Amino acid sequence: METVGIWCGAILTLAIFSFLYKDNPVYKACEAIFIGVSAGYYAIVYFFDSIYKKFWLGAVTADQPEEWLFGGAILGVLFLTRLFPKISWVARWPLAFIVGATAGLYMVNYFVTNAMNQVASTITDVIARGDAGDINWIQSFGTLVILVGVITGLMYFFFSKEHKGAFGGGAKVGIWFLMVTFGASFGYTVMSRMSLLIGRMDFLLGDWLGLIN
Amino acid sequence: MLNTIATVILLLMGLSLIYVLYLTIKGRPVERRIVFLYIGFGVMLPLLMKMTPPLPITSDVQRLYDHIITLPPGSKVLCAFDYDPPSAPELHPMAVAFVKYAFKHNLKLIIMGLWPQGPQQANMAIAAALEDPAVALFPHEQGVDWVNLGFQSGNEFVILSMGSEFKRMFPRDTRLIPYDSIALLKNVVNFSNIDFIMNFGAGYPGTKEWVQIGVDRFKAKLGAGNTAVQATEVYPYLSSGQIVGLLGGMSGAAEFEKVLGEKGKATTFLLAQMFGHATVMAFVIIGNVAFLVLGRKKKDAAGNN
Amino acid sequence: MRREVPILITSIAGLVFAVSYFIPHNPFGKAESIFGDWVSIVQAFAIWLGVLNLLKVTLEKIFRKSEGWPFSYLIIISLVGTILVGFYDGFTGIYAIPQTSYSDPGTHFDWVYKYFYSALTSTMFSMLAFFVGSASYRAFRARNVQATLLLISGFLVMGGRVPLLDRISALFTDSPIFSNLANWIMNYPNAAGQRAILIGIALGIMSSSLRVILGIERSHIGGGN
Numbered sequence: 001m002e003t004v005g006i007w008c009g010a011i012l013t014l015a016i017f018s019f020l021y022k023d024n025p026v027y028k029a030c031e032a033i034f035i036g037v038s039a040g041y042y043a044i045v046y047f048f049d050s051i052y053k054k055f056w057l058g059a060v061t062a063d064q065p066e067e068w069l070f071g072g073a074i075l076g077v078l079f080l081t082r083l084f085p086k087i088s089w090v091a092r093w094p095l096a097f098i099v100g101a102t103a104g105l106y107m108v109n110y111f112v113t114n115a116m117n118q119v120a121s122t123i124t125d126v127i128a129r130g131d132a133g134d135i136n137w138i139q140s141f142g143t144l145v146i147l148v149g150v151i152t153g154l155m156y157f158f159f160s161k162e163h164k165g166a167f168g169g170g171a172k173v174g175i176w177f178l179m180v181t182f183g184a185s186f187g188y189t190v191m192s193r194m195s196l197l198i199g200r201m202d203f204l205l206g207d208w209l210g211l212i213n
Numbered sequence: 214m215l216n217t218i219a220t221v222i223l224l225l226m227g228l229s230l231i232y233v234l235y236l237t238i239k240g241r242p243v244e245r246r247i248v249f250l251y252i253g254f255g256v257m258l259p260l261l262m263k264m265t266p267p268l269p270i271t272s273d274v275q276r277l278y279d280h281i282i283t284l285p286p287g288s289k290v291l292c293a294f295d296y297d298p299p300s301a302p303e304l305h306p307m308a309v310a311f312v313k314y315a316f317k318h319n320l321k322l323i324i325m326g327l328w329p330q331g332p333q334q335a336n337m338a339i340a341a342a343l344e345d346p347a348v349a350l351f352p353h354e355q356g357v358d359w360v361n362l363g364f365q366s367g368n369e370f371v372i373l374s375m376g377s378e379f380k381r382m383f384p385r386d387t388r389l390i391p392y393d394s395i396a397l398l399k400n401v402v403n404f405s406n407i408d409f410i411m412n413f414g415a416g417y418p419g420t421k422e423w424v425q426i427g428v429d430r431f432k433a434k435l436g437a438g439n440t441a442v443q444a445t446e447v448y449p450y451l452s453s454g455q456i457v458g459l460l461g462g463m464s465g466a467a468e469f470e471k472v473l474g475e476k477g478k479a480t481t482f483l484l485a486q487m488f489g490h491a492t493v494m495a496f497v498i499i500g501n502v503a504f505l506v507l508g509r510k511k512k513d514a515a516g517n518n
Numbered sequence: 519m520r521r522e523v524p525i526l527i528t529s530i531a532g533l534v535f536a537v538s539y540f541i542p543h544n545p546f547g548k549a550e551s552i553f554g555d556w557v558s559i560v561q562a563f564a565i566w567l568g569v570l571n572l573l574k575v576t577l578e579k580i581f582r583k584s585e586g587w588p589f590s591y592l593i594i595i596s597l598v599g600t601i602l603v604g605f606y607d608g609f610t611g612i613y614a615i616p617q618t619s620y621s622d623p624g625t626h627f628d629w630v631y632k633y634f635y636s637a638l639t640s641t642m643f644s645m646l647a648f649f650v651g652s653a654s655y656r657a658f659r660a661r662n663v664q665a666t667l668l669l670i671s672g673f674l675v676m677g678g679r680v681p682l683l684d685r686i687s688a689l690f691t692d693s694p695i696f697s698n699l700a701n702w703i704m705n706y707p708n709a710a711g712q713r714a715i716l717i718g719i720a721l722g723i724m725s726s727s728l729r730v731i732l733g734i735e736r737s738h739i740g741g742g743n
Contacts, residue, residue: 040600149710183671
């Protein structure tokens with residue numbers, strides 16, 4: 001079965017790669033299979049791991065049922081009313097619940113992690129010291145770079161004030177930092193995409209053709 | 214033999230880039246399918262060359278390693294597998310190396326996933342780790358040395374719920390054995406009963422969510438292995454100490470394998486990664502040289518007119 | 519009623535999670551736990567909504583003979599086939615002694631995952647490598663100072679994170695200069711820029727979350743009655 005599976009995988013891989021030459025029916029067929037298999041995969045995982053394991057075993061068949069889970073199931077079933085245009089307005093209720101819950105969680109947690117703690121880290125210990133108390137100049141330069149970069153970056157994002165004079169100069173430095181950031185992101189993105197391709201090539205050359213161990 | 218053929222073809226490809234530069238400067242850029250061929254062969258051929266370039270260990274990886282080696286035998290590590298097959302070339306080698314280390318040093322693994330594919334990727338990582346006969350000699354009994362709690366929907370709400378009680382979101386493991394019946398999970402109630410969280414993350418939900426809730430709210434210690442795309446966004450957390458160390462992309466995975474003394478897939482793929490980058494960089498240079506030359510020609514022509 | 523009830527639900531859910539950060543005790547702690555469970559279950563139903571909607575749209579496409587309708591048969595066959603395989607392995611495992619999981623190594627579902635799902639998703643995403651190369655050749659130009667800075671930074675990171683530029687510098691020195699430089703760029707200037715972006719986003723999220731909880735932002739409820 002493994003051999004059959006590897007051949008299936010290899011044929012599907014090559015069929016999708018055929019798109020690089022030209023769009024064609026074989027690619028379109030694989031795209032359709034991809035959509036179907038992905039949707040089917042997600043349906044099964046969410047059914048068994050959430051609906052069955054958490055709700056059914058927890059609220060229906062458990063020795064000490066957790067009745068409050070029925071609330072989630074009711075909201076979930078209300079979500080399915082979206083499929084029927086006449087009663088699809090009911091689906092707003094579970095959607096409102098999810099949006100509200102996410103907003104409440106993010107309002108505090110996201111702010112603490114990504115604003116408060118980040119600001120604290122930026123402005124404390126700018127002058128780095130070694131164990132003996134002497135100044136570590138190289139690390140201090142780095143933390144100073146971070147301090148300047150964060151402040152000027154935030155100056156660039158502050159669009160309520162015109163970027164003129166000293167403020168404009170600061171915003172300009174901020175853009176430079178952001179360009180370095182985006183360049184680093186580009187470099188890492190190339191690395192990531194190449195890794196994906198290397199993975200497929202390894203499958204074709206190694207698992208399928210057996211040319212590499 | 215394959216090694217030699219691959220080397221010769223790569224050399225010829227390198228030389229042919231001079232012709233590509235010539236064509237581009239002449240205002241006849243090559244068709245994109247030719248570029249695809251260069252990238253395809255640039256990645257494929259190095260895989261046939263059995264060479265491993267030397268790789269220095271960066272501070273991000275060293276910091277993670279320095280923390281992991283302080284974990285005493287018997288430590289409970291929560292492993293969050295938050296990635297899918299497209300991210301596996303980068304994250305699977307990290308996961309395999311970590312699992313090998315864990316089994317060899319008697320670290321107990323509590324595996325779960327915020328991505329549906331995570332627990333299956335974890336099964337594959339464990340199977341790959343146990344293919345090494347040296348690792349298989351160490352204890353690796355499911356339920357005693359490691360357990361796979363599976364996937365649970367809810368994204369960051371799962372982490373929030375785990376802060377009070379793991380059992381709430383994972384009442385059973387993947388074999389449907391009740392939480393309380395699993396030997397490894399005796400006395401494991403929430404984050405305060407585990408020694409470390411190792412997250413292999415490829416996006417949302419992932420490392421950022423673990424930092425927001427697991428670290429900042431419940432004071433857990435977190436190490437992160439991320440895809441390269443995700444890793445750039447995680448550096449602020451490394452800088453602020455919210456994560457103890459970071460493995461970024463395939464090179465991070467290769468460094469991790471090196472520092473742990475394991476030779477894995479990431480190390481093997483490094484040469485292909487190098488040539489892939491070289492190909493992209495070459496095309497960017499060609500494009501910009503042509504841009505400069507053609508721009509100068511246009512200026513000269515405009516000046517003469 | 520159709521608008522007021524959802525707004526009330528949003529506010530209550532939001533307040534519970536916001537307040538329970540500061541007051542983790544009952545009733546907020548208990549409410550947070552219960553609501554967390556509900557989110558988990560509702561998300562699972564949301565996925566099934568998507569799957570059933572896909573089935574509905576695909577069947578409509580076949581019925582109306584819209585463009586590309588023959589491929590819709592493939593969507594349905596692969597969707598239904600995967601679900602049937604998953605249900606078979608899942609329920610067989612539930613009633614087995616000892617119980618097994620639908621996703622255990624060796625099951626049919628695991629086979630579909632490894633050789634169909636993995637192959638298809640990985641290959642789809644791996645094509646980006648070709649497109650990023652082609653796009654870089656055609657569009658990545660150092661037209662001004664900022665673009666040049668982006669280009670140089672990208673080059674140093676691309677060449678430094680893998681031992682590419684170090685192979686060149688190895689002719690002159692043993693020290694991995696470019697690797698250290700790439701590492702410095704990631705840990706300092708990149709971290710600074712990313713941090714500025716993070717702080718900006720956090721401030722934006724805080725204000726928009728507050729608007730949602732207070733009922734000022736209502737786009738998620740939709741328009742009309």
